[in-house]
Amino acid sequence: MVEEITHSGYIEIGEATLYSFVTKTGKRLITATDVFKAVGRSRRGNIRVDGYPAFIGARNLIQFIDDDLRAELKPIQYRAKNGKIAEAYDASIIPRVADLYIEAHDKGALTVPQEQVYNRSMTIVRALAKVGITALIDEATGYQYDRESQALQKLLSAYISEDLMKWQVRFPREFYEQIYRLHGISDKFNPQNTKRPQWIGNFTNKYVYGTFPDSVMSEIRKRNPVKESARNIAYRGHKNFQFLTESVGIPQLDKHLAKLIGVMQLSDNMDNFDKNFNKVFAKEIERKKMQDDIKNGLLPLDLQA
Incomplete structure (x- = not known):
């Protein structure tokens, strides 16, 4: 060639x-x-x-x-x-x-x-x-200007599926049980009710999707926009993980969840969990911080490597 x-x-x-x-x-x-x-x-x-x-x-x-x-x-x-x-x-x-x-x-x-x-x-x-x-x-x-858009496309292609995945149980029941326990309201957990309150969504966004690349999550939110029901209730039409690829996105999510649930099980309450999370996921948090600094022009592009 x-x-x-x-x-x-x-x-x-x-x-x-x-x-x-x-x-x-x-x-x-x-x-x-x-x-x-x-x-x-x-x-x-x-x-x-x-x-x-x-x-x-x-x-x-x-x-x-x-x-x-x-x-x-x-x-x-x-x-x-x-x-x-x-x-x-x-x-x-x-x-x-x-x-x-x-x-x-x-x-x-x-x-x-x-x-x-x-x-x-x-x-x-x-x-x-x-x-x-x-x-x-x-x-x-001058390739750096073209590189950014090309690299972003490769990243999005790796994580995000072009075809919407059929819904399947991706977050185990243990994940939700632990959330309720850490908040001290285990008695309010109903495994039969699959509708989750907004505060659980906030927990998921912070501790699960919060370690994913910003560009990936921005694209997913763009493809899965917030809608409003007839009763003025905001919701998204799909689960975020339904947009992830089976080759990269889903394995990344599964690996993260397994590690996260282990941290949840070892924690006594939310304060204790938050400290343990920051300790166990220190590398992921540091990498995410570096990505944000690069995006905001605080670090040179070559440090992405």
């Missing part, structure tokens, strides 16, 4: 200025020439092993190439601006190559000329510590 370039631009890593581009399929590419430039390595020098790119194919380096890196060393064909077919590499290869030279240095395997590549590799690792290579290219090529 020959990749088609949609965005291009220059990035700076340390002292090197590199030409990068993004393809229609979302690949971030960089030429072999610029990989050499990034690590400050000459095309001449060490005896190379056939089948490996010159910037990493020295005999003394082969032992440090793992299967993951070996897979990334396969060149990708693309159509250059002049219409000719050329080859490039996935841009993520730059930090991987830098890591390899650092590992080889730490194990005393580098030749004297390769030591300068090690020094450049340290510069690369430090430069990319705060800004990933993908985010750097997306900003330089």
Whole structure:
């Protein structure tokens, strides 16, 4: 497959200025020439092993190439601006190559000329510590503006089903029993009554759907709007989980519910439960906070990775 370039631009890593581009399929590419430039390595020098790119194919380096890196060393064909077919590499290869030279240095395997590549590799690792290579290219090529909408579509497609799921019992009775118990009103729980009061809906939105991506929940609410009955009672036409996909959305919900009910069972009351919830779901809450900060412009986009 020959990749088609949609965005291009220059990035700076340390002292090197590199030409990068993004393809229609979302690949971030960089030429072999610029990989050499990034690590400050000459095309001449060490005896190379056939089948490996010159910037990493020295005999003394082969032992440090793992299967993951070996897979990334396969060149990708693309159509250059002049219409000719050329080859490039996935841009993520730059930090991987830098890591390899650092590992080889730490194990005393580098030749004297390769030591300068090690020094450049340290510069690369430090430069990319705060800004990933993908985010750097997306900003330089202008792809970041298209990326946001495309990434959102992928996220929504993963979580939200295009076909409305048939209704089935998704929230176990134990979930509702525990809610009533934590509020100190176990005697008011009626398992035969499937109509839930609004305050239970508020609990569910906060402790269940509250950890789902905001963009996913916004889309679900858009597809499942609040309606008003003849008696002026607000309601939604469907259950929120009916819009989730069986491949990602539903498994995510089931996993969350199982963990949540365990926390509910171990809690004595709502105050105790809220503290336990924030402790057990600390990672999910932190991730959600970071997403909100990114959305509000308080954190750079590259921290989403």
